[in-house]
Amino acid sequence: MINLFIDTSSSRIVVALTKNSQLINIINEVNGHDLSSRALPLIDKLFKMSNTEPSAIDRIYVVNGPGSFTGIRIGVTIAKMMAWTLNKEIVTISELELLATTDFDTDYIIPWIDARRKAVFAGVYDKNGNVVEDKYIKIQDLQESLENNKTYTFVSYDDVDEIKDSIKPEIDVLKVIERHQRDKSLNPHSVNPNYLKMTEAEENLQKRESNV
Amino acid sequence: MMDTYILAVESSCDETSVSIVKNGCVEIATVVLSQMDIHASFGGVVPEVASRHHIENITMVFEEVFKKANMTINDIDAIAVTYGPGLIGSLLIGVQAAKTLAYLHNIPLVPVHHIAGHIYANNLVEPLKFPLIALVVSGGHTDLIYMKDNYSFERIGGTLDDAVGECYDKAARVMGLQYPGGPRVDKLASEGEDTYKLPVPLDDDSYNFSFSGLKSAVINLAHNEEQRGNEINVTNLATSFQNRVVEILTKKTMRALKEYNVDNLIVAGGVAANKGLRSKLDELCKQNNIHLCVPPIKYCTDNAAMIGAAGYYAYKIGRRASIDLNAKANDKLN
Secondary structure: OEEEEEEOOOOEEEEEEEEOOEEEEEEEEEOOOOHHHHHHHHHHHHHHHOOOOHHHOOEEEEEOOOOOHHHHHHHHHHHHHHHHHHOOEEEEEOHHHHHOOOOOOOOEEEEEEEOOOOEEEEEEEEOOEEEEEEEEEEHHHHHHOOOOOOOEEEEOOOOOOOOOOEEOOOOOHHHHHHHOOOOOOOOHHHOOOOOOOOOHHHHHHHHHHHHO | OOOOEEEEEEOOOOEEEEEEEEOOOEEEEEEEEEOHHHHHOOOOOOHHHHHHHHHHHHHHHHHHHHHHHOOOHHHOOEEEEEEEOOOHHHHHHHHHHHHHHHHHHOOOEEEEEHHHHHHHHHHHOOOOOOOEEEEEEOOOOEEEEEEOOOOOOEEEEEEOOOOHHHHHHHHHHHOOOOOOHHHHHHHHHOOOOOOOOOOOOOOOOOOOEOOHHHHHHHHHHHHHHHHOOOOOOHHHHHHHHHHHHHHHHHHHHHHHHHHOOOOEEEEEOHHHHOHHHHHHHHHHHHHOOOEEEOOOHHHHOOOHHHHHHHHHHHHHOOOOEOOOOOOOOOOOOO
């Protein structure tokens, strides 16, 4: 079973090929404004350095957010087109779940992504997986939701003044793939970004409509 | 001669479209998924909303076009894609999808400029005759282009500020007409009288256009009439507005034809659907023995068939892009 992993939604671009719970190759680089140019060449490089043809893969694991809206769309477009045209299995993974594969020795780990305006995309995870679902939340509300008798590790590539003592991620692609290896493959048409947030225009429209 | 099949992708604004075109002139199958109704509720195209819809639909649109054409990716000689200009988030979906297909199936990738597509929409109607002048008028563009031969573009003039379609939509909003306002203004214009004093925009010796002054004049007029407690005659305002726009567009176009000694005119872009513009050009071209080609409405608005037509000629002259092709919000036609 050969798996292709794609994550373009965060400040790192990560692509990997794995086979039977082992890494064949992984590329993990700083993401930038040239993501749209670089993503596909990096996937090509990954295949070439692994002496593997794209047609040889069995399954695609794509991170579909939350994170940079444009970033998410680039990885998801490549992944869904690939799954559709090569008739491959495809499953989606949360960026927050990926960040939560970082080692921690507290009760819980809270992966978060800066969503600006004193808000984050965040979830609560333990060693087995998700405990409080991923959502868009004001930082203050997140902090108030924590239990006093529990310990938490914050993890993120980002830095914001309101969250102190957050550690940097050391993601474990194999772990996250293993967790999803029994997930049912999705129809490529239905694979879409999980933004966790409406667009501002939609929010305003909703406000206007609910005021009527 | 072997037939050449181009698979074309267009996603520069709010239409997700894929088409298969034979030899640059025969449309085999096209799918266009328009988001117009979605954006109408916002009063205009919202870029982030547009991107979100493009990615939701992209694989389905490809699947549908192959089904319609009864073909597979193995029948395709090259993949043409609009790389710009347009909304960057929208363009990125089409570009990424086209690159992925080209890469996985080892098919040449051909970058196509959106305006080249609009011009070549006419090639789906009848073969372009050279030399020609192309008047490209849409929500994002107002350009006069001289073409000596296939795929040779010389921009001789264009808008210095608002595109003509943009000006229509904004004027329509002032008149209280719903988005997209252009077609509504056009319809009213045919029913009214030219009673309002509005300036003729940038009536000079250049081939450039400027519509922001006319737009401001409409806004000010509406405002002043409101201050005085007068009701605006929307029908007459539409007629007055459209007359000024059509007057300057046709005047500069006819002068370009004369000065460049060209007797072929093609009109392209969404505003090419405007009946006032069409009938005035028709009349002037008949008077001056100019051969006029205006595409049917379905080829005026954004569609991938036109990208497939342009893409064929770009492919034939060896235009290629590699898998690091990026989308460009702004880029010169060449």
